[in-house]
Amino acid sequence: MKEISEFQRKACTIAMLGSGGAGVMTAAEILLRAAGRAGYYGLMTKSFGPQIRGGEAAAFVTLSTAPVDIQGDQVDLLFAMDWQNTERFAGELHISSDTLVISGLPGAEPPAIVAGHQPTLVEVNLKAMTRSHKGTRPNMVALGVVAGALGLAQETVNDLVNERLTAKGEDAMAHGTAAIELGYGEAEDLDFDPLPASDGDTPRWIISGNQAAGYGAMRGGVRFAAAYPITPATEILEWLAPRLQKAGGLLVQAEDELASINMIIGGAFGGAAVLTATSGPGLALMSESIGLAVAAEIPLLVIDVMRGGPSTGIPTKSEQSDLNIAVYGLHGDAPHVVTAPNSIPDCLFTAQWSTHLAESMQVPVIMLSDQSFGQALGIVDRPAELAFATRRQVATTPAAADYQRYAATLSGVSPMAIPGTPGGQYIADGLEHTETGTPSSGVADHNKQLEKRLTKVVDFDYGNHWAEIEGSGPAAIITWGSTTGPVRQAMQRIDPHGERLRLISLRLISPAQPDRLAKALAGCGRIMVIEQSQMAQFFGHLKAQFDLPIHADLYARPGPQPFRADEIAAKLEDWLS
Amino acid sequence: MTITDVATLLAHAHAMEQEAAERYEELAAQMYAVNNSKIGDLFTKLAEIEAKHAAQLSLEHGAANLALTASDYKWNSLESPEAIPIGEMHYLLPERRAMTLALAAEHRALAFYERLADDAPNEKLRAMAAEFAADEATHVRIVQAWLLRLEADVENWHEDMDPPVSL
Amino acid sequence: MSTETACPLTARDYKSELKPVWCPGCGDFSVLMAITKALAETGRRPEEIAVISGIGCSSRLPAYTNCYGFHGVHGRALPLAAGLKLSRPDLLVIAAGGDGDGYSIGGNHFLHACRRNVDLTYIVMDNQVYGMTKGQPSPTTPPEWDSALAPGGTGLRPFHPLVIALAAGANFVARSFSGDPANTAQLVLEAIRHPGFSLIEILSPCVTFRPEDRNWAKRVHPAAVDETQDRARAARRVLTDDGFNTGILFRGDRPPYQPPYNPAEAGPVDFEVEFRP
Incomplete structure (x- = not known):
């Protein structure tokens, strides 16, 4: 058992608001990275309007000298590029009289959800500054203001801005650092407590839950994936697609979730460690075939990045409401495994562990991640290296005459012949079957195979x-x-x-x-x-x-x-x- | 039909007997699977007879040493003539009807060789085709005699009081 | 990966010990025979072949072969087969099933399998009926066909799989008849050898629920013209023929979809650098 760590040292929560291409997400991510390089922990979450482009957006960043699991209770520093549709963020944007609100649009009245809490209000004329310094962008000035107020080293921020703008050329980089300079200048006049001193340059990672899940699965051995795009799981796929290619694997975009689950069943039957990632609606579509994987004893990982339901629900926000379908949603008595990570870094561990469980038990594993850490970007401690020893049991030299794919072994796990192996030919079947795989509706066969499939999952040693x-x-x-x-x-x-x-x-x-x-x-x-x-x-x-x-x-x-x-x-x- | 040499004719003769024997085995298995063991046994017996014919052919004329692919065969029907088409099967197939199908198969074989004999471009080929036709004519007579000994099938042999099973 | 053997394999080597439970007279017996004959001609050993199916009478076929096989859920044979082939390009992968499985519940996969053009052979035994559930109309059933579930007929125009396959991008399209196993075997072999997604529609009568279709034997005829590589021409022919034209109707030259497997130039640990702030 872990001792509870000391009371979290002073955390600071920053919100950046803007609409219509204001660029608050880029600014906030640079802020997070700068803090990460300076040795702080952090978390960035995003909230959006319904528009694909040009909508109102809010970025929340919490920074601390201790690990950050969630956003702070209230916003300490708010930078608003404008106040368009800020009401949308009611319920997410917690302002108090202690909040320092910086408005980038002098003269504009903050909405009631902000002004109503009587925060300290300061105005910064972004328009005037960017006009007088040709080529500078308002969001980079805003970043400079916020980073300056927090006491982050200007050099670190400049490095990040330059890295981001390298492709755009020397001029763009110069304008970028000029904007940061303007912002830092403005920050000098602000009355705001900078962040407490950090641990220095401890190596940390910046990673989202979805990236961590994809990376964990890959560390677990996954080399084949098939999936259909769905919010908020798509980033897992986008992270994996090019990297699987580099690592000698493949991700296929399927025509729908019915196809993606069956494609990975095919891939796993062929010997690969496989995954698909989806969200509630996709999991619902896959459930019949996950049952097939239970019956045919096919190892696979389905990552469900949960969102608000039922139906299309709220694709961009979190809810822990897919537990029932994940645990109880398969037809028949279908023992399988359901896991859930409990933090961004744990997405890595749990995905790797889940792959190990799937392969070891030849069973489908559903991992219930969710939007709140799937799409959140965290500065976390570098996750521990780990490897699980057990892999898929494979029949390498089966004797054709008596090879039993579904032999009722003591553990319930029976060696699987991979296509290409002489003498191992068998039919993976969704019909109930005998130990050799021949379809059977007999009482004894059903009981024996049910028992086998339950035993292997229940008796497995899941350890700590x-x-x-x-x-x-x-x-x-x-x-x-x-x-x-x-x-x-x-x-x-x-x-x-x-x-x-x-x-x-x-x-x-x-x-x-x-x-x-x-x-x-x-x-x-x-x-x-x-x-x-x-x-x-x-x-x-x-x-x-x-x-x-x-x-x-x-x-x-x-x-x-x-x-x-x-x-x-x-x-x-x-x-x- | 363009069989113009003895080796090709022999290859056809072997294939015909071989495929007839295999088909009867296959049909017997079908019949056993639907619990029509009477016809299963009958087809098993016919399979043995055809296998004997194949063996006899090898004995008298040597093995077929020409490897033909499926599309090289020049039959007078979709399949080798002495094989009963699979589509003719019925799970309640009665004995007389089964033998009628066997008779039709022998007739097709006979017709195949007769036509070959008629069209043969040389005497050697004609003689061999005629010899095979004579063998088939004998088979036709044997099956006809066999049929005469059988009682007529019940008129509604294909009727089933029970509906098909849904799986 | 193909292993030449001293003693060539015969159709029998590709058959399993299991005896089919199809109704005697069913066209699928002949199709099975044709497939095993074709497989023997490929020179690939049974363990290098996988036969994938969904649900339905014809989908029982994998178990009657001595190859690796997967009898999955209804309608999903094609994506499963594609997943297998994409992860194991060395295998010879065949998908097999019926008209309901492939064109109704699996319709979307059919379209995308044609479009994706993975190197698969898809054998559809079309009997124009749902046999396993006691004779309901399928997408290819004629509109006036009377049945318990659609009294008086569906009144619906039948689905036209071949022209749809052509429009969707299938790379090889053929039609055959179960009662002609020699040609069927030949077509299956051609389909297997042709790269990309090959569709063979095999008219395979259901003697139990559509006994009238035994007369297909009299209606089928070889296509009057030679195979074409012109997709539009093939589509026009298929649209206007009587549905009983057999033979290779289209042979395309689209390259198959098979993303290359790069030699693993990176292991997971190499991606860690991306996670530095």
Whole structure:
């Protein structure tokens, strides 16, 4: 069990707003990278209007000297390039009287969701500055203002701007650094506490959850992928496509999710470690064929980057509401594995682990990531190198006469003959079958194969990876996925030494590990389950499959609004008192 | 039909007997699969007879040493004439009807050789074709005699009171 | 990858021990025979071949071969076959199935398989009916055909798979008749040898639900003209023929879709540099 780290040192949350090509995302990403180079941890999330181009956009960046799981409770520094449609961000943009609001559009009235909290308002005339310095861009000036206010080294920011503009030539680079200079000049007059000193140049990574998932799967051995574009999973595919090519693999864009799942089933049957990535609607389309992979014992990884549902729902925002379809959505008795990462770096670990599980057990694994860290960019500690030893059991020299593809072994896992292997010919079948693979509707065969498929998944040793456990207090919080971050932050605030609370974040959602959970709950007198689902899908799953030893309380609400630490902290204080 | 040499004729004769034997085996398996073992047994017997013919052919004229591909065969029907077309099968196939199909197969074989004999460009080929035609004529008479011994099939042999099964 | 053997393999070597459970008289028996004959001619060993199917009477075919096989879900044989071929270009991959599986539930995959042009051979045994579920109309059933599910007929114009395949980009299009196994075997062989996506539509009567189609034997005839490499011409011919023209109707020259597998010049660890802030 990990000790809860010290109360998070002062974090700073910055928001940058703008519309119609203002370039706030580029500015915010450079800010994040500069902070990363300066030794800070960070997190950047984005919020958009519905337009493909020209819409209003908000970038949120939280920087700290301690790891950052979620955005801060409120915005400390807001830079608005303009105020167009800022109301859209009500519920996401938390302003207080402590917030320093910098408006880049002098004379424009901030909307009520900002002005109503009476923040300190400062104006910077972006238009005048960029006019008097030909070639400079407003967003780069804004970046200079913000970076200057935070006390980041101007050189670091200049380096990043130059790297970004190299392709555009010397002039563009000169204009870029000139704009930064203008911004830093403006920042000198601001009354804002700079970031506390950082650890210096500890090597960190800047990575999104989706990139981490793609990279983790690749480290796990995935070399063949097929998929259909869907928000918010597409970045996994876009990250993988060119890199798989370089690594001797391939990603194919399929005509739909029915095709993508079947393409990877074909690829896995051929011997490759495979994945597809999708979101709720795509997972729904794939479910029949995931059942096929269960029956035919085909290893594969399906990454579901969850978004608000049902139906098309809210493609750009998070919700933990695909648990039921992932765990219970297959027809028939279809044992399979469902995993869930609990942070951006854990997307890497869990994807790699999930590939290992799929290959080791010859079973489909559904990994439930979600939009909130899938599309968030984090500055994180460099993830540990790790390798899992077990791989797919392969029949290398089967004797044609008695090779049994679906032999009911003790572990339930039977060596798989890969096409091309003489003597190993068999028919992978979605029909129930005998041990050799011949279709059978017989009672004994069905029972034997059901037992085999359940045994291999239930008896597998998942080790310590099944959950993340922090703190050792008598009141346990059971949660999963992206709710883990806010809970962790809340616990650090109200119980910095882990004496009152205990966090149990499940990484293995299914098959259920009731014995392990019971052990993890030893000494607990109270349980609270926290999740982001209106119908409390996780709570229902725990009650049905985990045999909770004592009464459990529940805090569940739907997305798309992310949980914040203050919201959970208040809830927990109330619960504990 | 353009068979103009003995080697090609012999290749056809071997293929005809061989394919007839294989087809009967195949049809027997079909019949056993639908629990029509009476006709399964009948086809098994016919398969053995055709296999004997094939063996006899080798004994008398040597093995076929000309390797023909599927499209090189010049049959007077879509398949080798002595093979009962698969499309003629029925799961309730009765005995007399089965033998009628066998008779038709022998007739096709006979017609094949008769025509070859008529069209033969030389005496050697004509003589061999005529010899094979005579053999087939014998088979026709044997099957005809066999048919005479059989009772008529029941009139509604193909009717089934039960509906097909849905899988 | 092809291994020449001292003793050439025969059709029998490509058949499994399992006896088909099709209705006696079914055209699929002949198609199976034709496929195994064609496979013997390819010189590829059974373990280098994979036969992929979906669901339906004809989709039972893989189990009757001695090759690797996959009997998947209804309508999805083509993407599964494509995934296998793309990940294992060394294998000879055949997809097989019926008209309902390929043209109805699998219709979108059919279009995109033609368009994608992966080097596959797709053998459709078209009997114009759903046999496995007791005789419902399929996309190729004539409009007036009476059945329990569509009393009085569907009234719908039948799907025209060959012209659709041509329009969608199939690289080889042929039609055959199950009752003509020698030519069918020859066409299957040609289709296998032709690079890219090859479609062979084999008229294969259902003796149980459409016994009237036994007379197809009298209706089929070899295409009156030679095969063409002109897609538009092929499409016009196929659109205007009587549906019983057999032979190779189109032979194209589109290069197959097979992205090259680069030798692994990078391992995952080489991408870590991208994650520096």
